[in-house]
Amino acid sequence: MRPSLALLRKDLLLERRAPESVPAMLLFSLTTFVLFHFGIGRDEVTGSLAAGVLLVTLLFAAILGINRLFVSEHEEGGFDAVLMAPIDRTAFFFAKAGALFVFLVLVEIVAMAGFSILLLGVSPWPTLPGLILVLVLLNIALSTVGTLVSALAIQTRARDLIVPLVGLPMLVPALIAAARACAPLFAAGGPGSIPGKWLLVLGLYDLVFGLLAYAVFEFLLED
Amino acid sequence: MRPSLALLRKDLLLERRAPESVPAMLLFSLTTFVLFHFGIGRDEVTGSLAAGVLLVTLLFAAILGINRLFVSEHEEGGFDAVLMAPIDRTAFFFAKAGALFVFLVLVEIVAMAGFSILLLGVSPWPTLPGLILVLVLLNIALSTVGTLVSALAIQTRARDLIVPLVGLPMLVPALIAAARACAPLFAAGGPGSIPGKWLLVLGLYDLVFGLLAYAVFEFLLED
Amino acid sequence: MATAPAIELRGVGRRYGERLALVDVSVSVPAGATLVVFGPNGAGKSTLLRMLATLLRPHAGSARILGEPLPKRDWEVRGRIGLLAHEGMLYRDLSARENLRFHARLHKLPERRVEELLERSELLPRANDPVRTLSRGLLQRVAVCRSVLHDPELLLLDEPRANLDPAARALIEPLIGRVSGRTRVVTSHDPAGGLAEADIALGLRGGRTELLAPAAEVDTIAIEALYR
Amino acid sequence: MATAPAIELRGVGRRYGERLALVDVSVSVPAGATLVVFGPNGAGKSTLLRMLATLLRPHAGSARILGEPLPKRDWEVRGRIGLLAHEGMLYRDLSARENLRFHARLHKLPERRVEELLERSELLPRANDPVRTLSRGLLQRVAVCRSVLHDPELLLLDEPRANLDPAARALIEPLIGRVSGRTRVVTSHDPAGGLAEADIALGLRGGRTELLAPAAEVDTIAIEALYR
Amino acid sequence: MHGKGLRALSLVTFAALAATFALVFFYAPLDADQGFIQKIFYLHVPVAIVTLVAYVVAAGFAIAHLRTGNRQWDLRSYTTIHIALIFNIVGLVTGSIWAKASWGHWWVWDEPTLVSFLIVFLLFATYQPLRFSIEDPERQARYASVFSIMGGAFVPLNFIAVREATGYVHPRVLASTDGGLPGSMAFVFVIAIISVALLFATIVAYEISSKNTSWQIRALRRRALGDDAVTPLGRTAAPTMGTSLRGAS
Numbered sequence A, B: 001m002r003p004s005l006a007l008l009r010k011d012l013l014l015e016r017r018a019p020e021s022v023p024a025m026l027l028f029s030l031t032t033f034v035l036f037h038f039g040i041g042r043d044e045v046t047g048s049l050a051a052g053v054l055l056v057t058l059l060f061a062a063i064l065g066i067n068r069l070f071v072s073e074h075e076e077g078g079f080d081a082v083l084m085a086p087i088d089r090t091a092f093f094f095a096k097a098g099a100l101f102v103f104l105v106l107v108e109i110v111a112m113a114g115f116s117i118l119l120l121g122v123s124p125w126p127t128l129p130g131l132i133l134v135l136v137l138l139n140i141a142l143s144t145v146g147t148l149v150s151a152l153a154i155q156t157r158a159r160d161l162i163v164p165l166v167g168l169p170m171l172v173p174a175l176i177a178a179a180r181a182c183a184p185l186f187a188a189g190g191p192g193s194i195p196g197k198w199l200l201v202l203g204l205y206d207l208v209f210g211l212l213a214y215a216v217f218e219f220l221l222e223d
Numbered sequence C, D: 001m002a003t004a005p006a007i008e009l010r011g012v013g014r015r016y017g018e019r020l021a022l023v024d025v026s027v028s029v030p031a032g033a034t035l036v037v038f039g040p041n042g043a044g045k046s047t048l049l050r051m052l053a054t055l056l057r058p059h060a061g062s063a064r065i066l067g068e069p070l071p072k073r074d075w076e077v078r079g080r081i082g083l084l085a086h087e088g089m090l091y092r093d094l095s096a097r098e099n100l101r102f103h104a105r106l107h108k109l110p111e112r113r114v115e116e117l118l119e120r121s122e123l124l125p126r127a128n129d130p131v132r133t134l135s136r137g138l139l140q141r142v143a144v145c146r147s148v149l150h151d152p153e154l155l156l157l158d159e160p161r162a163n164l165d166p167a168a169r170a171l172i173e174p175l176i177g178r179v180s181g182r183t184r185v186v187t188s189h190d191p192a193g194g195l196a197e198a199d200i201a202l203g204l205r206g207g208r209t210e211l212l213a214p215a216a217e218v219d220t221i222a223i224e225a226l227y228r
Numbered sequence E: 001m002h003g004k005g006l007r008a009l010s011l012v013t014f015a016a017l018a019a020t021f022a023l024v025f026f027y028a029p030l031d032a033d034q035g036f037i038q039k040i041f042y043l044h045v046p047v048a049i050v051t052l053v054a055y056v057v058a059a060g061f062a063i064a065h066l067r068t069g070n071r072q073w074d075l076r077s078y079t080t081i082h083i084a085l086i087f088n089i090v091g092l093v094t095g096s097i098w099a100k101a102s103w104g105h106w107w108v109w110d111e112p113t114l115v116s117f118l119i120v121f122l123l124f125a126t127y128q129p130l131r132f133s134i135e136d137p138e139r140q141a142r143y144a145s146v147f148s149i150m151g152g153a154f155v156p157l158n159f160i161a162v163r164e165a166t167g168y169v170h171p172r173v174l175a176s177t178d179g180g181l182p183g184s185m186a187f188v189f190v191i192a193i194i195s196v197a198l199l200f201a202t203i204v205a206y207e208i209s210s211k212n213t214s215w216q217i218r219a220l221r222r223r224a225l226g227d228d229a230v231t232p233l234g235r236t237a238a239p240t241m242g243t244s245l246r247g248a249s
Ligand code: HEM
Pocket: E044, E045, E048, E049, E052, E091, E092, E093, E094, E095, E096, E097, E098, E099, E100, E102, E106, E107, E111, E113, E114, E115, E117, E118, E171, E172, E173, E174, E175
């Protein structure tokens, strides 16, 4: 655990020193809400449309963060020095997934506020408990799969293409489940209950892909 | 013109060596259509929703291409060597904007086919003449402003963040105009005529931002 | 008493794709000794060092570092090796101090050690600047500090003095020089200077061993012949 | 006949943010002469070279390169200056040949020139490999070729021989050495070697001029004093 | 020798395909409401099923590659995915034709198999670009295996999610509640699946043996002519093998 924390701390320090991912993801989300507003020509969205707009936006924002997750390791060969340290290689996985999770939570807090103000046609407060549950499950999916995809992409010559290309389809099932789970929350008549089926699918995705990502991750770090 | 061609040739060489931008933008568009389907839960879209989905997707795809436009220049300081060559700095502008325009046209041809098959609720053929007009105007906006933003971003440490952050808001007016112009084309009852007002706005945007981008471009290349 | 050699390579080979970067290299370095690697550009010196650092796995032959076979038991030697490569291996946006503190934490070292090194390499006035803004030579000094931070038993130095001014060279001598008392592998393009600090000299050329002898038995002419 | 000096700096200064990298530097270099810049790490040598290359604009003072004032008329001198910096300034995914051809096209030179340079620097066998896969020293050779490709009147060399093996140093000597007959500005960390090729010696320290004299009047002790 | 058993496999495949062809056209009954076009069913469904199974099998090969480090497993995984991608496209096209013929649209969203098939295609379409953007052959093989393991798990999971998200609007010929397929159709269908699977296996076997042979030729040339005389491979998405190093795998 110790090395994971040291790594996580370094990532948060880098982000504080040169704040990039979080503000970028944030601004991106807000801009996208505005784009949607004009793009689809609706002043307010509810139900499945609301869930779709919110989650597609968060997914794209996450892709931004995933893209940069390993950049700092790559420049100047800093990663090599870390690889030579006497730490378990899965410590990276936890550190990076942890950092991404933290970033996502920060982004979601503000993005959700923006979304409620700009687009959402119903009051956000009653939806909160359910929404938090879904977002936590979604964040687990985004951060585990995202960490894997990011590590996969960083050694290629086209990181910024590989990340969305591989990451987006891979995350489609999680998006579907999250969007379906959220849709009743935003129903025009007041929040309905979350279909347990979709929580189950999302949880299954987290479990399967989280474990898989963890298991194969170290193969990405070897020479 | 000669130096523009030499630069364009190098870009196309790099793209042929590793075909990246165009196929990536393409796949990205198709995946985004699928995401939209599940996100907003519609099987078919028409009217302003169709225009919104199509144009937001194209905009994001363009961002991918813009992102990579100056990447090769940045690594290893190769750009500095180019800056020291005895060529007019606006030659860059034409070379890069030209490359981007070509990429966009290629992407749009396939993306439009995918969109018609996957999501569009009306026949695409009657919309074509109007659509081509709007897309050409939009491409001019995307490639001139995109080149500017890409050059801006490449000098910063967070290229992949700056591009969407600066690019998206900057392109909002073009997107609005294009979306409003397209909406009647996709009307459920058969294509209506394009509101001249929005074509005018789009043309004005091209003129003003195209000229501006051209004019301020060289300041971005200086120290 | 026969202690195991710190480095023992037998017929080691390494490819990049199809290009052979090292072919059939066998060398044994006793603990505490200095191996200096000579060879023209592209001979495979950096590749050898990265392999000894466990960052590249050998594609042929067998390698033992600090008594452990590679790549099988590489986790046993991690943390006991220090590498100074062509690039700084630092986080560009963190300062020298933050970079070193991070590595200190990974190696479970006290922060005292970081301050001590910053002071000894006269980096204190620039310790809080992001390393991105340091000049090439200052960056090299930070990299030196990073490589010796955890007091490694085996030190791998790839042209350690490149870009350093004469004063800085003297300054880091106690850290990476012979007086540091570590087992060292050093690459060099300076026949006379390289030989002076060597116990064993290894000459590579096109990845193959052209010369391997105790430094005392080699003269600069033999080294210079490598480049012909 | 009084030809204009190739370089004429008067009270030139340059900041990075608040940090002064060059303060009040005045120096004049006649055409065909060699200025060698000494100074400890972080003295401002690379900054000076990048400024002479028109890549950084001076923040104070006035600069004339090849008779043209900077930064006002920098387009006049572009294409007449060659810079060899710490990094290679090459496209990593293009081969040595493609990199050089690209620059040849920018400078409107025949491809013959590219082949000639590749041959003279003995890069032909590796000319089609992406430069990313070259060893540090081979990369440096490609960078040297790039910097002299367009036969520049003024050559700016930042530690040009770092990472090169002795044979390669001899190989590129006709390209960038005194015998090339160009006006040159060279940075060096080697007092004796640097002085040997200098007509004028400039010593910087913390961005300030500590020493400026014809090389004949300077000895290595004066240079070494810079580092103290 | 890399061609062992290929001829026998080819012959069996050919015979199976010929038999299927004959059965489909001369034995299987004409569908009551879809008519002749329904016969595309015997191509489309087997191709789709084989494709999906192949992706999962490729993941198995990838696991074997990571466990053993033997690059032959990577070659198998690569070839399987490569051919599955082609079958994937065939499945999409035949499905589209069928959809156009029976519903008048080239694409429908309420057929879960169809939608998940598209998403799977979008994911695996990135397999080749991913490989292509990694130069070092060993690393390329390892990263590709990681991808294909994730992809193998993705196929069923994605199917579950998509299936749950769409209703069952359209009648299914197979495995539906209302009685299922007539016996003669089911028989022909099973034969069709077997022959498509055989066809798949044959193509994969051919590709593997051709790759192995060209590596061997290359290695022999390098040994005979020297390393520098053979033109370098350059970047490629296909697995490559360095063979000229003593003791290398
Ligand atoms: C682009 C169009 C289509 C694609 C990509 C597609 C794809 C697929 C796939 C992947 C499967 C295999 C699923 C599995 O193994 O469970 C499948 C099976 C099947 N498809 Fe399609 N399909 C398309 C169009 C159609 C159409 C138009 C029909 C019917 C009119 C149809 C009817 C079936 C049936 C009956 C099966 C049998 C498997 C089952 O019952 O689940 N498909 N299709």
